[in-house]
Amino acid sequence: MEPRVRHFVRNSEKAFADRQLQVALSRTTAKFLENRAAAVAEFPRFEGARESASRIRQEALDNLDAHLARFITEARKRGAVVHAARDGPEAREIAARIAKEEGVSLAVKSKSMIAEEVGLNGALEADGVEVVETDLGEYIIQLAGEPPSHIIAPAIHKTREDVSRLFEEKLGEPYTEEIPALTRIARRRLRDKFFSAQMGISGANFLCADTGSVVLVTNEGNGRMVATLPRVHMVIAGIDKVIPRLADLPVLLSLLPRSATGQALSSYVSVLTGTKRAGDAEGPERLHIILLDNGRTGILQGKYREILKCIRCGACINVCPVFQSVGGHAYGWVYPGPVGSVLAPLILGLPESSPLPNASTLCGACGEVCPVKIPIPGMLVELRGDEREQGLKTPAEVLGMKAYASVMSRAGILEAFQRVAGVVSALLFKERKIERLPFAFSGWTERRDFPAPAPQPFRKLWKRQRGIRPWTR
Amino acid sequence: MRQTAELLDRVRAALRGRTVAEPGLPYVAPREPGAPGSAQGRIDLFRRKFEALGGTFLAGPAAESVIPALGELLRAEGVTALFFPEEDPASRSLADALVPFGPFLLVSPADIRQAEPPVSAGIQSAEFAIAESGTIVQTSRGGTSLWPGLASDVHVCLLSPDRFLDGMEDCLEALSGDPPRSISLITGPSRTADIELTLTMGVHGPRRVIAVLPSS
Numbered sequence A: 001m002e003p004r005v006r007h008f009v010r011n012s013e014k015a016f017a018d019r020q021l022q023v024a025l026s027r028t029t030a031k032f033l034e035n036r037a038a039a040v041a042e043f044p045r046f047e048g049a050r051e052s053a054s055r056i057r058q059e060a061l062d063n064l065d066a067h068l069a070r071f072i073t074e075a076r077k078r079g080a081v082v083h084a085a086r087d088g089p090e091a092r093e094i095a096a097r098i099a100k101e102e103g104v105s106l107a108v109k110s111k112s113m114i115a116e117e118v119g120l121n122g123a124l125e126a127d128g129v130e131v132v133e134t135d136l137g138e139y140i141i142q143l144a145g146e147p148p149s150h151i152i153a154p155a156i157h158k159t160r161e162d163v164s165r166l167f168e169e170k171l172g173e174p175y176t177e178e179i180p181a182l183t184r185i186a187r188r189r190l191r192d193k194f195f196s197a198q199m200g201i202s203g204a205n206f207l208c209a210d211t212g213s214v215v216l217v218t219n220e221g222n223g224r225m226v227a228t229l230p231r232v233h234m235v236i237a238g239i240d241k242v243i244p245r246l247a248d249l250p251v252l253l254s255l256l257p258r259s260a261t262g263q264a265l266s267s268y269v270s271v272l273t274g275t276k277r278a279g280d281a282e283g284p285e286r287l288h289i290i291l292l293d294n295g296r297t298g299i300l301q302g303k304y305r306e307i308l309k310c311i312r313c314g315a316c317i318n319v320c321p322v323f324q325s326v327g328g329h330a331y332g333w334v335y336p337g338p339v340g341s342v343l344a345p346l347i348l349g350l351p352e353s354s355p356l357p358n359a360s361t362l363c364g365a366c367g368e369v370c371p372v373k374i375p376i377p378g379m380l381v382e383l384r385g386d387e388r389e390q391g392l393k394t395p396a397e398v399l400g401m402k403a404y405a406s407v408m409s410r411a412g413i414l415e416a417f418q419r420v421a422g423v424v425s426a427l428l429f430k431e432r433k434i435e436r437l438p439f440a441f442s443g444w445t446e447r448r449d450f451p452a453p454a455p456q457p458f459r460k461l462w463k464r465q466r467g468i469r470p471w472t473r
Numbered sequence B: 001m002r003q004t005a006e007l008l009d010r011v012r013a014a015l016r017g018r019t020v021a022e023p024g025l026p027y028v029a030p031r032e033p034g035a036p037g038s039a040q041g042r043i044d045l046f047r048r049k050f051e052a053l054g055g056t057f058l059a060g061p062a063a064e065s066v067i068p069a070l071g072e073l074l075r076a077e078g079v080t081a082l083f084f085p086e087e088d089p090a091s092r093s094l095a096d097a098l099v100p101f102g103p104f105l106l107v108s109p110a111d112i113r114q115a116e117p118p119v120s121a122g123i124q125s126a127e128f129a130i131a132e133s134g135t136i137v138q139t140s141r142g143g144t145s146l147w148p149g150l151a152s153d154v155h156v157c158l159l160s161p162d163r164f165l166d167g168m169e170d171c172l173e174a175l176s177g178d179p180p181r182s183i184s185l186i187t188g189p190s191r192t193a194d195i196e197l198t199l200t201m202g203v204h205g206p207r208r209v210i211a212v213l214p215s216s
């Protein structure tokens, strides 16, 4: 997926104007939040599990060299071929080489955000390999030729009517607004692909260092089919997916589905260890695991290491008021919402992604829901600071903030300002609102009014009521 | 080889000067107070959780109650074909016993491997049942095929009373060391909510899961 993060503001304006999208978003985001809240309420151990999960993930990262080395050794011991890719182009090259060497012309794929991150499908298709998405949501957007808009529900921006028209147009199926009927169409269409594909492609939810196992969590059952039916299985995963032990899974799995979809457990959890063994009834003869760096070792080194704890549950995305209003496409990259606003600057670079750390109201909701306790709001503030340090803020902005800070920290000056503003405001803005702000602030009043300064500042009212100055109690 | 060595070098360099280096112990969340403890308690909890997920739980004397009831359920689902893993004699005898309650045809997994297969029930013995979450565990141990739970319309899981465990921890502990190639934790039917977050059953896998616990 070609990043278009820089266009966040323009994309958001388009998203606001898109009636269909607004309908789809309002139908879905509330449901996500309700489901999660109910699942958490029914699970009294939630807070304790969060603490444990956070420590497991932190331990995995603090000793990633040892755990990653162990994973590689154990996976190889059980027949896997392990590859390492420094960045997207290298990952694409490795994947294309595997497909060629294994004689693949058709591949079935289960949903993988990391594959989106590196643009895997495009690379394989350029080499003449047909890649079929098998997750229902991914299948829908593949037919529509669009990128996913949410890491858990990639077609969240589409209504049932959209999907039906798409199936009618691309597959020649009769129009129906029945969701089960649409699901049956996909099942029938994809079955044949599962049986004839030579290769299955998946991501990984976790990689267990002590056993070399790949863990896949799905609800539809496509992940297991992708990993079981074709002769070759190719896994692509970020190096941050490693967890120390298979025994760490229960705690992580007690949080991931609850945070993602509000289920106590997803329908299918597959723990896959190595290739088909002697006497096995099925399973891939060849297993390729591509471990992707793509900026992650850089993140590991710096002050944002904790963002790599992320288990991609999507809870921070659903709860974010900005996401709720603009949807996932506006962010212009694979990972939308708060997690994406931290990851994009770190992976794509801050100059490329500078609108994103500011695409947050800093309400703190993302930090509150995160099952592995990543301090996302703090990271967004930190990134804004980095922006200033790297000279990415305009001099006017920097100067403005400095002036603001110096006024706010001096009570006397602030009071003088407020008096003047109050008098001016009472004279000029009878309606108590400002319809157009000057200069750099004009963007604010393009679509809404700005409240005019109150004729009597709060401090004065307080003083009159209590006979004291608020700052000298 | 060279690429993975380089990757490990980069990770090592990134962690230079780290403070935490001690590998810890597995973090296991404490048990819910009032966890079952007894064998019957585990079965009861499993049943409650499994049914809450939309599963059907059949227990009782095989010939008199479980098999006739299962036959009726499968007929109501429109099932016409039954299949089971070659290596699983218990599921074979269950399939045989079901035939008189049909019309059911015993087919091979290969017959299901087609674009428009008959409506089928895949029958299989479960390795474990996890009480806490109503989860059925199937593994490739002993060469057992996972096919019946993968591509059938209705999945029938044959349980035995000594295979019920409290939590996922116990299951992974029993399978760790040298885990089988595939461990499948199945919790409810195949489902999706990808269109408007509306829950729909039976996308790629079974739309219905039935757990069977016959007593002799």
Ligand code: SF4
Pocket (backbone or CB within 6 Å): A259, A309, A310, A311, A312, A313, A314, A315, A316, A317, A339, A366, A369, A370, A371, A372, A373, A374, A376
């Ligand atoms: S940052 Fe936390 S809440 Fe957001 S997707 Fe990652 S794990 Fe989930």
